[in-house]
Amino acid sequence: MTDIEIPSEQWAQVVEKSGGPVVYKKIPVKKPSPDEVLINVKYSGVCHTDLHAMMGDWPLPTKLPLVGGHEGAGVVVAKGELVKDVEIGDHAGLKWLNGSCLACSFCMQADEPLCPHALLSGYTVDGSFQQYAIAKAAHVARIPKECDLDAVAPVLCAGITVYKSLKESGARPGQHVAIVGAGGGLGSMAIQYARAMGLRVIGIDGGEEKGQSCKSLGAEVYVDFTSSADIVRDVKAATPDGLGPHAVLLLAVSEKPFQQATEYIRSRGTVVCIGLPAGAYLKAPVFDTVVRMISIKGSYVGNRQDTQEALDFFKRGMIKVPYKTVGLSELQDVYKLMQKGKIVGRYVVDTSR
Ligand code: NAD
Ligand code: ZN
Ligand code: ZN
DSSP states (O other): OOSSOOOSEEEEEEEOSTTOOEEEEEEEOOOOOTTEEEEEEEEEEOOHHHHHHHHTOSSSOOOSSEEOOSOEEEEEEEEOTTOOSOOTTOEEEEOSEEEOOSOSHHHHTTOGGGOTTOEEBTTTBOOSSBSEEEEEGGGSEEOOTTSOHHHHGGGGTHHHHHHHHHHHHTOOTTOEEEEETTTSHHHHHHHHHHHHTTOEEEEEESSHHHHHHHHHHTOSEEEETTTOSOHHHHHHHTSTTSSOOSEEEEOOSSSHHHHHHHHHSOTTOEEEEOOOOTTOOOOOOHHHHHHTTOEEEEOOSOOHHHHHHHHHHHHTTOOOOOEEEEEGGGHHHHHHHHHTTOOOSEEEEETTO
């Protein structure tokens, strides 16, 4: 099937029990089924979802033992006999949506993230924190050869997700969008995609370092939730007429901002929930929601078309987000920083060390 030499064993970070930590060890390399490809993952972004998965934060159980990771960029080294449109040597990305049935009513309408049979990388199937990962060929991201595999890795979840959520927000060029959690991995990407789409950005996060990063990525105003005496007032004041932003992207990993957003969203505006803090609930006053005609919705990763569009923005040089590269062996240290909210932008792990 291929001339590329594929080892029988590889390095991986494995979650052996819910709550972690990850264990760096050698595990077998699997063979792709007829409709799958094997990707030699070079780099993988570390998403907060990987930490939620390890900690068992959500009401959906993970597989165990689990190899996390779903921002894996690499090279296709083997493929099943049914795979016709991906070649050995192609650059490809392993995404959160590892596979879907392609036949249900959601898949039929390109809402494949909603597929009841969806396979989730680094959650229900093994993901990209290993050197060789498997994905359904229909769903792998086709990464253009001119994109650096380390820089593009965070696009594969963070980029796709925020690009899709900006489309879902309905915000139009020239309008204002508030990005909550703007200094984190999704947030940094969101600022850049919003700018590329002609939107004006109000970034909300905590601390000076994140503020500087938000400004340098293109936020016109930064509101620091750790020092602002009145976030609602500050966010509204950041729009020229004081009536608040047209859209809010909620990317934070705590519940409070999910309760606050309807207070500063502009009438007729849309609040888009993306972050998934453990055990959190949404609460909004019915009166205001009705008489100010506020929309509140969720947005969940993106489909195959969103993936290729998000990658195209990147390929054209419009998305530049800070990232730090460390060895795959250092993943647990990345989780420690993430837990403390100390990461500006994204960490990317290099699977060769
Ligand atoms: P991250 O840790 O890199 O960023 C989260 C940011 O939120 C941090 O910068 C933190 O300082 C900030 N924050 C915390 N409390 C805040 C508050 N009260 N106000 C403003 N900012 C606050 O995480 P990430 O990788 O960007 O992921 C963010 C969330 O999005 C996670 O819950 C993740 O699981 C979720 N996610 C959802 C989807 C989806 O499809 N909906 C996809 C990917 C990730
Ligand atoms: Zn993710
Ligand atoms: Zn389906």
